[in-house]
Amino acid sequence: MSLNSIFQYFVPKDKKVFFPLFEQAAANVVAMSTVLVEAVNSLDANAREEMFKQIDKLENKGDELTHQIYLELGKNFITPFDREDIHSLATAIDDVADYIQGSANRMSLYAIEEYTEPIRKLSELILQGSVELEKAVRELKDLKNVRNIADSCIRINSIENQADYVFDRAVADLFLYEKDALRLIKYKEILAALETATDMSEDAANVMESILVKNA
Structure with a gap:
């Protein structure tokens, strides 16, 4: 067997095996966040609950994609970029999905009736x-x-900064004006989960910026 044949043995059968999985995972997060926006703007409580269930199903799909990326990472000796970066990017995308689901679950379990402007x-x-x-993920291949x-990563960082401001202002207003302690706790937890989802997007952007630097 030639050296080239040996090398080809270790290359993924689909040379781009990781990229379709990353793209599917990122698209799944877009689908989840789209449903989330629809849910918090819906006036129909029953429809909203169905949307929350849909978010749960999409999050499960995201878990499966993340697991598949980890499996491919273990199976393939040759990877398109650093193994640590592949693992970190998969984890960060999965974390965005987790916090979207976590936010939706809190809204459902806490049975909140008012979907405030900061939540929306x-x-x-x-x-x-x-x-x-x-x-950004679609350009990685x-x-x-x-x-x-780089431009998408910059925009993600800017969006995260905006989310920080909205969160800080909303929590400050809760402490200033909300007299019901239980309601305050519920809304603060929901807002925190939503804001953390943007943090996870920024983590994913940071990983992609690292990949750009290493492959420049």
Whole structure:
């Protein structure tokens, strides 16, 4: 067997095996955040609960994709970029999905009746960040459009900064004006989960920026 044949044995049968999985995972996060925005803007409580169930199903799909990436990482000796970065990116994308689901679960379990402007705004920012995340992930497969990836990462960082401001202002208002301690706790936990989802998008952006630097 030639040296080239041996080398080819270790290369994934689909040379780009990781990229379709990353793209599916990122697209799944966009789908989840789209449903989240629809849910927090819905006036129909029953429809909203169905949307929350849909988010649960999508999160399970995301877990399966993340698990598949980890399996491929264990099976393939040759990877398109650092193994640590593949693992970190998969984990960060999965974390975005986890916190979207966590936010939706809290809204459902706490049976909140008012979907406030900060909740709607943070949900919209999660969607914006998810869209940028998907754009950047789709450019990773050839790294020809480095500028596009970098621009999306910058926008994700900006979105996270906006989410920080919305969260801080909303929590400050809760402490200033909310007299019901139980209601305050419920809303603070929901807002925190929503804001953390944007943090996880920023973590994914940081990993992609690291990949760009290492492959420049």
